[in-house]
Amino acid sequence: xxxxxxxxxxxxxxxxxxxxxxPTPAGAPAPAEAPINIEAFTVVNEAAxxxxxxxxxxxxKLAGDLQFVEGPVWIDREEGYLVFSDIPANExxxxxxxxxxxxxxxxxxxxxxxxxxxxxxxVTAQHDGRITRTAEDxxxxxxxxxxxxxxxxxxxDVVVKSDGSLWFTDPPYGLGDRKQETPGNYVYRLGPDGxxxxxxxxDMDRPNGxxxxxxxxxxxxxxxxxxxxxxxxxxxxxDGSVSGGDVFATLDRGAPDGIRCDELGHVWSSSGDGAQxxxxxxxxxxxxxxxxxxxxxxxxxxxxxxxxxxxRTSLYSVPALVRDARNR
Numbered sequence: 001x002x003x004x005x006x007x008x009x010x011x012x013x014x015x016x017x018x019x020x021x022x023p024t025p026a027g028a029p030a031p032a033e034a035p036i037n038i039e040a041f042t043v044v045n046e047a048a049x050x051x052x053x054x055x056x057x058x059x060x061k062l063a064g065d066l067q068f069v070e071g072p073v074w075i076d077r078e079e080g081y082l083v084f085s086d087i088p089a090n091e092x093x094x095x096x097x098x099x100x101x102x103x104x105x106x107x108x109x110x111x112x113x114x115x116x117x118x119x120x121x122x123v124t125a126q127h128d129g130r131i132t133r134t135a136e137d138x139x140x141x142x143x144x145x146x147x148x149x150x151x152x153x154x155x156x157d158v159v160v161k162s163d164g165s166l167w168f169t170d171p172p173y174g175l176g177d178r179k180q181e182t183p184g185n186y187v188y189r190l191g192p193d194g195x196x197x198x199x200x201x202x203d204m205d206r207p208n209g210x211x212x213x214x215x216x217x218x219x220x221x222x223x224x225x226x227x228x229x230x231x232x233x234x235x236x237x238x239d240g241s242v243s244g245g246d247v248f249a250t251l252d253r254g255a256p257d258g259i260r261c262d263e264l265g266h267v268w269s270s271s272g273d274g275a276q277x278x279x280x281x282x283x284x285x286x287x288x289x290x291x292x293x294x295x296x297x298x299x300x301x302x303x304x305x306x307x308x309x310x311x312r313t314s315l316y317s318v319p320a321l322v323r324d325a326r327n328r
Contacts, residue, residue, distance in 0.1 A: 034054070034055040037057060037058070040057060041053065041055075041288060042287040043285075043286045044287075045279070045283065045286070048286075051264065051321060052286070052320060053318070054319055054321065057318055057319050058318070058319075059288070059316055059317075060317050061316055062308075062316060062317055063100060063101045064314040066086050066089070066101075066313045066315070067086050067087070067088040068088050068312060068313070069087075069296075069311070069313070070084065070085045070112050070113065070258070070295050070296045070310050071125070071258070072296060072300070072308045073122070074299070074301065074304075074308070075116070077120075077136070078096075080300075080301070081095060082095045082096070084296075084310050085112055085124075085310075087110055090106060090107045091103055091105070091107070092105040092106070092111050101315070109126035109127070109128040110126055110127035110154075111124045111125070112124075112126065112154075112155070112157065112174070113125040113155075113158050113209070113258070113296070114158070115158050115159050117160045117166070118160065118162070121133050121135060122134040125157055127154040127173070127175075129145055129155070129178075130143075130144070130145040131144045143190065150181035151178075152170050152182060153174070153175055153178075153181070153182055153185070154172060154173055155170050156170065156171050156173065156174075156209075157169050157208060157258065159210055159211055162216060164192035165189055165190060165191055165192050165240060167219070168187070169185075169187050169207035170182065170188060171185045171206045184202055185205065186199040186201060186202050187201035187202075187207050187221055189240050198240070200234075201221060204223045206225040208221075208258075209221075209256065209257055209258040209269070209296065211259050211267070211325070212261060212325065213325065214263055214265055214325040216236060217235065217236055218236065219233070219242055220232070220233055220259055221234065222256035222258075222269065224257055226255075228255075229254075229256065230248070231247070231248045231251075231256050231259060231267065231269060232245050232246065232248055233245070233246060233282075249276075249282040249283075249284070251269065251271050251276060254270075254273070254293050255272075257269075257270045257295045257296055258294075260298060260299060261324070262299070262320075262324060262325060263323050263325050264280075265279075266278060266279055266322075270293075270311075271287070272293045273287055273289060273293070274288045274290030274292075274293070274294050274309070275294050275307075275309060288307075290309060291311075291316075293311060293312060294309045294310065294311040294312075295310050295311065296309070297309045298324070299320065299324035304324065
């Protein structure tokens with residue numbers, strides 16, 4: 001077990017606030033909104049931004065001295081805690097406000113992305129070529145590890161749809177010395193029956209993070225290839241098929257890795273400058289500026305309105321006004 005790391009604020013930025021406000025006299029102008037904290041955010045669309053983040057919000061560093069962290073997911077057990085992956089350490093980590101960072105499971109099968117299934121069990125994409133499920137008692141089972149009899153490469157991220165189907169990406173990042181057996185870098189759908197695995201997207205360079213829109217009619221997939229660095233959107237059919245695949249948004253700083261959709265339909269993506277938020281139309285709303293490039297993010301906390309960022313060697317958070325699309 002690694003030493004526990006306490007909660008450390010990386011910055012508490014100045015913002016306009018007061019503990020009590022006098023009533024506004026009749027005819028007087030309405031109080032001005034809190035000035036936007038320009039040290040924490042770069043705002044492109046202020047009206048949209050004010051729906052998503054408190055203007056005077058602060059970025060908080062929760063932990064450091066990690067190796068390369070990914071795949072955060074909030075789990076509502078005990079008092080609530082965050083699970084995330086430290087890939088080079090081959091560990092799943094756990095963070096909570098009281099205990100800080102502890103080892104959740106080691107070895108982890110080179111775990112990367114994490115999510116919860118419909119029974120709130122941990123589902124993990126592992127670079128050892130498996131998607132696994134962790135029961136509440138800690139028992140780990142393999143959900144899928146092969147496509148058409150060929151071993152998966154290094155599953156990267158995973159999400160679960162409300163019908164119970166499981167969707168994941170399989171780029172070659174974690175292959176190491178192993179030879180790639182699958183014919184390409186695909187996005188897969190495992191049907192609710194747990195036996196039917198289909199390659200639903202087969203024309204991406206490096207499929208990475210993925211998420212659904214609030215109504216699950218759209219699947220977003222990040223492509224972190226050197227020549228792509230964009231997010232694509234696909235229409236999802238009732239039978240689980242996908243169509244389309246137009247470029248939804250292109251990042252101008254770094255490549256998209258982890259992505260999440262909020263309850264209002266905005267897409268949040270990790271980026272070279274921290275994180276970038278896009279409207280449902282693919283227009284940049286704002287940037288969240290972090291001291292390190294983020295690799296992934298997730299909504300969580302007791303009310304679901306905290307965004308956690310795994311950023312290279314550290315874990316950060318920022319308060320939000322919205323929750324994940326799954327918590328609508």
